[in-house]
Amino acid sequence: MISLPTPPSRAPRRHRPSTVQRALTTSAAAAALAAVPGAPAVAGLPLHAAAPAVATPRVVPAPASLRALSGVSFTLTRRTRIVVRPGADRAGTYLAAILRRSTGYPLPISRTGGTAGAIALSLTGGGGGEAYRLSVRRDAVRLSSGTPTGLFRGLQTLRQLLPPAVESATVRPGPWSVPGVEVDDAPRFAWRGTMLDVARHFFTVAQVKRYIDTAALYKINVLHLHLSDDQGWRIAIPGWPRLASYGGSTAVGGGPGGHYTERDFAEIVRYAAQHYMTVVPEIDGPGHTNAALASYAKLNCDGHAPPLYTGTDVGFSSLCIGKPVTYEFLDAVLGRLAKLTPGPYLHIGGDEAMSTKPADYAEYLRRVAAIVRRHGKTLSGWADIGAATVPRGSIAQYWQPAKGSEKGTETARAAVRKGARLVMSPADHAYLDMKYTASTPLGQDWAGLVEVRDAYAWDPGTLLDGVTDKDVAGVEAPLWTETIVTDRNIDYMTLPRLPAVAEIGWTPQTGRSWNDFRVRLAAQGPRWTALGRAFYRSPQVPWPAR
Ligand code: IFG
Numbered sequence: 001m002i003s004l005p006t007p008p009s010r011a012p013r014r015h016r017p018s019t020v021q022r023a024l025t026t027s028a029a030a031a032a033l034a035a036v037p038g039a040p041a042v043a044g045l046p047l048h049a050a051a052p053a054v055a056t057p058r059v060v061p062a063p064a065s066l067r068a069l070s071g072v073s074f075t076l077t078r079r080t081r082i083v084v085r086p087g088a089d090r091a092g093t094y095l096a097a098i099l100r101r102s103t104g105y106p107l108p109i110s111r112t113g114g115t116a117g118a119i120a121l122s123l124t125g126g127g128g129g130e131a132y133r134l135s136v137r138r139d140a141v142r143l144s145s146g147t148p149t150g151l152f153r154g155l156q157t158l159r160q161l162l163p164p165a166v167e168s169a170t171v172r173p174g175p176w177s178v179p180g181v182e183v184d185d186a187p188r189f190a191w192r193g194t195m196l197d198v199a200r201h202f203f204t205v206a207q208v209k210r211y212i213d214t215a216a217l218y219k220i221n222v223l224h225l226h227l228s229d230d231q232g233w234r235i236a237i238p239g240w241p242r243l244a245s246y247g248g249s250t251a252v253g254g255g256p257g258g259h260y261t262e263r264d265f266a267e268i269v270r271y272a273a274q275h276y277m278t279v280v281p282e283i284d285g286p287g288h289t290n291a292a293l294a295s296y297a298k299l300n301c302d303g304h305a306p307p308l309y310t311g312t313d314v315g316f317s318s319l320c321i322g323k324p325v326t327y328e329f330l331d332a333v334l335g336r337l338a339k340l341t342p343g344p345y346l347h348i349g350g351d352e353a354m355s356t357k358p359a360d361y362a363e364y365l366r367r368v369a370a371i372v373r374r375h376g377k378t379l380s381g382w383a384d385i386g387a388a389t390v391p392r393g394s395i396a397q398y399w400q401p402a403k404g405s406e407k408g409t410e411t412a413r414a415a416v417r418k419g420a421r422l423v424m425s426p427a428d429h430a431y432l433d434m435k436y437t438a439s440t441p442l443g444q445d446w447a448g449l450v451e452v453r454d455a456y457a458w459d460p461g462t463l464l465d466g467v468t469d470k471d472v473a474g475v476e477a478p479l480w481t482e483t484i485v486t487d488r489n490i491d492y493m494t495l496p497r498l499p500a501v502a503e504i505g506w507t508p509q510t511g512r513s514w515n516d517f518r519v520r521l522a523a524q525g526p527r528w529t530a531l532g533r534a535f536y537r538s539p540q541v542p543w544p545a546r
Contacts (some may be wrong), residue, residue, distance in 0.1 A: 006133055009079045009492055010030050012333070015025045025470045037155075037175060037282060044373060046173070050051035052518050054073040054177040054178070054179045054425060055163065055179060055189065055523075056068060057160075057179050057524035058160070058519065058520040058522075059157050059160045059161070059520065060160070060218060060499045060502070060503055060517070060520050060521060060524055061218060061219055061499075061502055061503035061505070061506035061507045061513065062503060062506075062507045062511055062516070062517070062520065063157060063184070063185035063507075064182040064184065064185050064186055064507065064508055064511060065182075065183065065185065065351050066181055066182075066183045066185075066434075067181065067182040067183075068179060068180070068181055069103055069136070069137070069179075069180030069181060069182065069198035070158055070180075071177070071180075072136070072180025073136070073138065073177045073178060073179050073180050073327075074103060074136050074137065074138060074139075074140065074141050074177070074178045074180070075174075075175055075177045075178070076099070076103060076107075076119075076162075076174070076176035076177075076178070077105070077176075077177060078105045078106065079117060080105060080107060080117060080118065080119065080251070081107070081108050081109075081110055081113065081117065081118045081119070082095060082096055082107055082109045082110070082112055082118065082119050082120075082121065083109075083111070083112075083113055083114075083115055083118040083119070083120040084106070084110070084120075084121050084122075085120070085121065085122035085123060086111070086123065087123035087148065088121035088122055088123050088151055088395065089109075089111075089150070090148060091121045091143075091148060091151040091152060091155060092109045092121055093109065094123070094152070094155065094422055095119065095158070096109055096161065096302070097372060098166065098167075099162075099166065099176075101168070101169060101170070101171075102165060102167065102168040102169075102170070102171065102172055103166070103171070103174065103176050104171035105176075106131070109439075110464060112215065114311075115139075115140045115142060116139050116140055117140065118139060118140055118141070118330055118518060119137065119140070119141040119143070119158075120141065120142045120143070121143050121144075121151055122142070122143070122144045122296035123144070123145065123146070123147070123148065123151065123419055123495070124144050124145065124146050126144065126145075126146035127146040128146040128147065128150065128186070129146075129147065129149070129150065129187075130144070130145075130147070130149050130150050130153050130183055130186060130187050130219075131145060131146065131150050131186035131191070132144065132145035132150040132151060132153055132154035132157075132183075132186075133145070133154075133183065133184050133185075133297055134154050134157055134181065134182075134183040134185070135181070135182055135183075136161065136178050136179065136180050136181045136182075137180060138180070141158065141178060143155065143158060146539075147219075148276070149276045152215070152216075152275070152276045153185070153219050153276070154183075154185070155186075156216065156217055156219055157183060157185065159217070160217075160523075160524075161178045161179060162176060162177075162178055162529070163175075163177070163529040164523075164529070164530045165509065165530055165534070167527050167530040167531045167532075168530045169532075172256060176331060178467065181502065186503065187219065187506045188469075188505065188508050188509070189472065189473065189474035189475060189505045189506075190473060190474055191222055191473040191474025191475070191476065191505070191541055192219060192221050192222065192223075192474050192475060192476075192501075192502055192505030192506060193220065193221070193222030193223065193224055193251050193280070193390075193474065193475070193477070193505075194211075194215050194222070194223065194224070194432075194476060194477045194478070194494070194498055194501075195224035195225070195282075195425075195476055195477070195478035195479060196208065196221075196224075196225055196226065196273055196479055196481075196490075197226040197228055197478070197479060197480045197481040197484075198225055198226060198227060198232075198234050198481070198482040199226055199227060199228055199229035199231060199232040199233070199234055199284075199291070199481075199534070200229060200231050200232065200251065200252045200312075200480065200482045200484075201232075201251050201252060201255070201481040201482075201484060201485050202232060202234060202248070202251055202256075202257050202259070202417065203481075204258070204489075205260070205264050205267055205268055207487060207490075207514075208223075208225075208268050209268070209271050209272075210487060211223075211490060211494075212271055212272055212275050212277060212419035213275075213531075214494065214495070214498070214531075214533065215277065215502075216275040216277065217274075217499075217527075218498060218499045218502035218503075218506075219502060219506050220277065220303060220498070220502055220505075221276060221277055221278060222277065222278050222280055222474075222476065223272050223277050223278070223279050223280070224279075224282060224347060224476060225268070225279060225280070225281050225282065226282045226284065226478075226480075227260075227281055227282055227283060227337075228247075228282070228283050228284055228288070228289070228291060228292065228316055229249055229288045229289075229290075229291065229306070230282055230288055230289070230291060230309045230313075230314070230316070231250070231252050231290070231291065231309055231311075231312075232247065232248055232250065232251050232257050232259075232291050232403035233248045233259065233291040233292055233295065234248055234258070234259045234260055235248030235259060235260050235262075235265055235337070236260065236261050236262060236279070236332045236334075237332060237333050237336050238262075238333055238336065238409045240295075240296070240332055240333070242295040242296060243291075243292060243295050243296075243333075243359065246294065246295045246308075246516040247258075247291035247292055247294060247295035247308075248374065249308070250308050250310055251310065252310055252311070252312055252428050252443070252481075252482050253310055254310040254376045255485075255496065262336075262340060264326070265281075265340050266340060269340065269341065269342065269516075271467070273342070273373070277346075277371065278342075278343035278344075279289070279341060279342075280341075280343060280345045280346075280347050280380060280495075281332075281335060281337045281340075281347065282346075282347035282348070282349055283333055283337065283346075283347075283348060283349065284348075284349025284350075284351065284355050284381075285319050285330070285348060285349050285350070285364065285368065286318045286319040286321060286350075286356045286360070286361065286364045287314075287315060287317055287318055287349075287351065287352050287353035287355060287356060288314065288317065288349060288351065288352065289317045289318065289319050290308075290309045290316070290317040291308070291309075292309045292319070292329070293305060293306055293317060293319070294306050294307060294309070296329070298323075298325050298459075299319060299320060299323075299325060299326060299329060300320060301320035301322070301323065312353050312482045314354075315352045315353075315354035315355060316354075316355055316356040317355060318356040318360075319356075319364070319388075320355060321356065321357075321360035321361075321363055321364050322360070327367055327371065330367070330368055330371050331371050331374075334348070334368070334371050334372060334375055334377075335371075335375050338372075338375035338376060338377050338480050339375075341377070344378045345377060345379075345380045345395060346372050346375070346377040346379065346380065347381060347395075347397075348368050348369075348372065348379060348380070348381050349382060349444050350365065350381040350384045350385040351382035351384050351399070351474060352384070353384065356385070359387065360389055361387070361456060362387075362388040362389065364482060365381075365385055365387045365388035365389045365390075365421075366388070366390075367378055368458040369389050369390075369391050370523050373391065378391075378393060378394065379391055379394040379395070380394065380395035380396075380397065380423075381396060381397065382396070382397050383396040383397055383399065383400075383411050383412040383415055383422065384397045384400055384408075384411055384414030385411075385415060385416035386410075386411035386412055386413070386418065386420070387411050387414065390414075390418040390419065390420045391419070392416050392418070392419030392420075393419060393420070393421075394415070394418075394419070394420040394421075395420060395423055395473055396411075396412060396415035396416070396420040396421070396423070396520055397421055397422070397423045397476065398412040398422050398424050398425060398426060399425045399426070399427055399431075399478070400412075400426070400427060400451060401426060401427045401428035401448065402426040402428060402429065402458070402463050402464065403428060403448075409464050409465075412467065413464070413466050413467065415466060416466075416471045421471060421472065421473040422460075422467060422471055422472050422473065423472075423473050423474055423475065423476050424460040424463065424472060424474070424475045424476070425475070425476045425478055426458070427446075427447035427476065428447045428450060428454065429450065429454055429455055429458045429501075430455065430475065430476065430477045430478065430501050431447055431450065431478055432478065432479040432480075432493045432494050432497055432498065433478070433479055433480040433481070433483065433484065433493060434447055434448065434449065434450035434480070435449050435450070436449065436450065436451050436452070436467065436536060436538065437449055437451065440536075441483075442489055442492060442493060443483055443493060444480075444482065444483065450497070450523070451540055452496050452497055452500055452518075452538045452541060453514055453518075453536060453540050455477075455500040455501060456500035456501075456503070456504065456512075456514055456517055457495040457508050457514050458504070459504070460472045460474075460475050461503065461509065474505050475501055475505040476501075476503050477494075477497065477498050477501040477502075479493060480493060488534040491528075491534040491535055492534055492535065492536050493536075495524075495528055495533055495534065495535035495536065496521055496524065496535060496538060496541065499521060499524060500517070500521070518540060518541050518542065519542060521541050522541050522542045522543050522544060523544075525537070525541075525543045525544060526544060
């Protein structure tokens with residue numbers, strides 16, 4: 001647990017330490033003096049004044065273990081080098097790009113040389129997923145992990161230990177000090193996701209990349225893209241051109257819509273992989289399919305294509321379960337997406353199929369599960385699939401409000417009984433399109449109002465009776481976009497709640513408390529400002545004075 005820090009606006013004014021102060025700055029000397037009971041501080045020189053004013057560590061998600069080393073800090077200078085051991089080159093290049101841009105320092109990357117005066121990145125042979133160790137001492141910063149993914153996660157922690165100005169896109173004055181810490185970190189859950197609904201409103205590749213940048217700051221490792229719905233089809237599929245050209249031509253409210261070419265989708269996958277994020281594409285069905293049904297009359301049981309839909313109702317559409325062409329369509333779509341998706345999962349939706357008879361829904365799930373398997377992928381779906389076929393090892397995404405929706409909870413437990421693991425996205429905690437308060441200008445409120453504390457104060461391992469950590473693959477924060485149109489809208493609804501859900505996915509439950517989190521979250525505000533993110537200044541969070 002990190003001790004509550006002084007908000008940066010009231011941090012002691014930085015001064016030039018005198019010779020005596022410098023002498024005392026060494027933690028050994030300070031510790032020795034402090035260890036002598038009753039030892040007087042040197043005349044007029046209280047001990048704590050000796051160390052340079054360096055913000056105390058406030059990291060989100062909170063590392064599993066972080067020990068602050070008082071009076072110790074590492075300061076970047078124009079002589080600082082980045083030393084990369086074999087396998088850490090990509091991490092070095094990524095870190096250098098961020099630091100050079102805001103410090104203006106050369107920060108050469110070298111594969112040889114000692115670590116003194118350097119930021120040293122090294123891959124240990126240990127393996128071990130996303131775990132990493134970070135040591136910040138006066139003489140060097142040392143980050144190590146068994147995997148490049150772990151190094152990347154550790155770099156997010158290092159970024160947050162530097163002043164907010166390090167996130168600036170232009171050179172800013174220093175000093176660039178990092179508080180001394182010993183961090184030994186690893187995530188609680190393997191699946192820490194966010195979903196972007198690009199169907200209700202379309203977002204360009206650049207906008208998706210910008211969202212990936214934001215999510216990567218908080219060690220998010222899954223990007224679920226909701227690619228199709230009643231209001232829009234967003235991915236071009238060879239052999240089925242009208243899906244994108246016509247089914248993707250509009251959006252909620254009747255706007256111009258849009259779609260990804262296969263190259264666009266590959267670029268999103270590439271950029272996500274650069275941030276060690278797995279893309280999970282979703283083709284929702286059998287409900288939420290009006291855009292596909294409007295594009296091809298033959299997909300409809302009556303042979304007639306409905307008009308394009310630009311409203312916000314749900315549950316009125318269904319693929320035609322009994323027609324063979326439906327499964328030719330699904331095989332073409334899911335087969336293509338499987339080829340374009342290096343990640344192991346295809347999400348087949350399955351939610352709110354109110355216009356599909358239960359027996360037809362079961363038949364649909366059986367058929368689509370076979371298609372997913374045939375293309376070598378693992379099935380993911382909204383937890384409604386628990387009522388039907390769920391191949392062992394599937395992912396069922398729990399989404400109903402935890403309070404008062406017995407049906408949603410029952411299908412989630414049914415999915416677990418059938419061998420699925422849950423990704424927890426309870427709408428009354430994790431839905432980023434829920435209004436914060438009644439006066440929030442964007443979003444919906446059917447699952448209730450979700451302020452930052454509501455997004456943070458829940459435990460996926462105890463939320464549902466009968467569901468414990470072993471049944472849970474992780475958490476995911478969906479952003480549905482019926483009311484979300486611009487980057488600023490995305491920022492406002494996702495910051496600060498996405499970091500809250502990210503911490504639930506990463507930090508051990510015993511290491512989490514709202515009172516500690518809200519202070520660490522406050523330190524993110526100046527970072528989002530430096531990054532140009534228009535976040536919601538929740539009154540629940542003690543933001544530094546502007
Ligand atoms: N429920 C629908 C979404 C979206 C959402 C908005 C799920 C799984 C309400 N299905 O959430 O399509 O409309 O909050």
